[in-house]
Amino acid sequence: MDKGITWTKGVFDSSYQIFSDGQICGNLIFETWNNHAFGIMSQKNYHFRCKGFSDISTTIYGDNNEELGTITFHLWQFRAIIALKNQTPFTWNYSNSWLSSWNLSNHHDTHMHFRASSGSGTVTGTNLDNELALIAGLYIKEFFSRILVAFIAFVAIMVAVRGI
Template sequence: MSRFINWRSNWLSGNFQLFADGVQKGMITFETWRSDAESMFEDKNYFFSNVGFWQSQTNVIDRKTHEVVAIITYDSWKSKAVISLKSGEQYEWKSAGIWKSQFTVSNYKDAHITYSASSNSGAISSDTDNELLIIAGLFIKQIYNKRAIILVACIMPIITISINRH
């Protein structure tokens, strides 16, 4: 069964709204100044909690049971991540295209979710009903967006100083 979901985001906060057939079905809300997030999609409610100083891992906690239902591990050198479900299943998140405007979540067998993005909106095409995977794909996108912004913020002063010295 294919599902089609549209999403919009607020560039400043990074929050997402998810729509199916024009009706809001979910959202992801990031904490201010942090990368932790609360999400709801249809009847599922998850909390994404980043672990460690470099935030190389995220625990996904089911709000109803308070159990860790998935762990997301990030590849610091590439735009890739692995979503490991409590059941033992693993899914890979990876970006595609030069502008990183498309990305996928897949187990390369029976679950494949494709995301496309423009500036503050996009579309999701999924052949799985797993709400956690659908939400996790957008969450990971925002984590990599925040890392890129931090990298630019750190490099720009160095470039500015270098240019002003000459």
């Protein structure tokens, strides 16, 4: 089924509101100092727990702490693999050099194309009813955005320290 989904996010905020046909249908809320997040879609709760710096992966849990899948990040390639229970794995990757457009696909029956611009965006494609894949696509985008901001801050600090 083809339909459009929109989302909004504050400029300095890591909370996403997801809309379908103008009605809010979900949220994705990140914790401030780590990459753990809590998502809600259609009265279902999802918890994203990042394992840490030595193991760059995130486990997705549902209600009752049931493990629903994992996300494995490939930092140097800016891509990720989402392995959800009983589903074909999804690949996630940026589709432009400005990092404002990305794709999520299982190369079978689900293909989602995300576009972002200054705190909002759209999701188009097929099988947008796969809510966990949709919310995982936004989670990965925010994960990479946070890594990029941390890297830029690190470089800025190193330049400032070297200049002293």
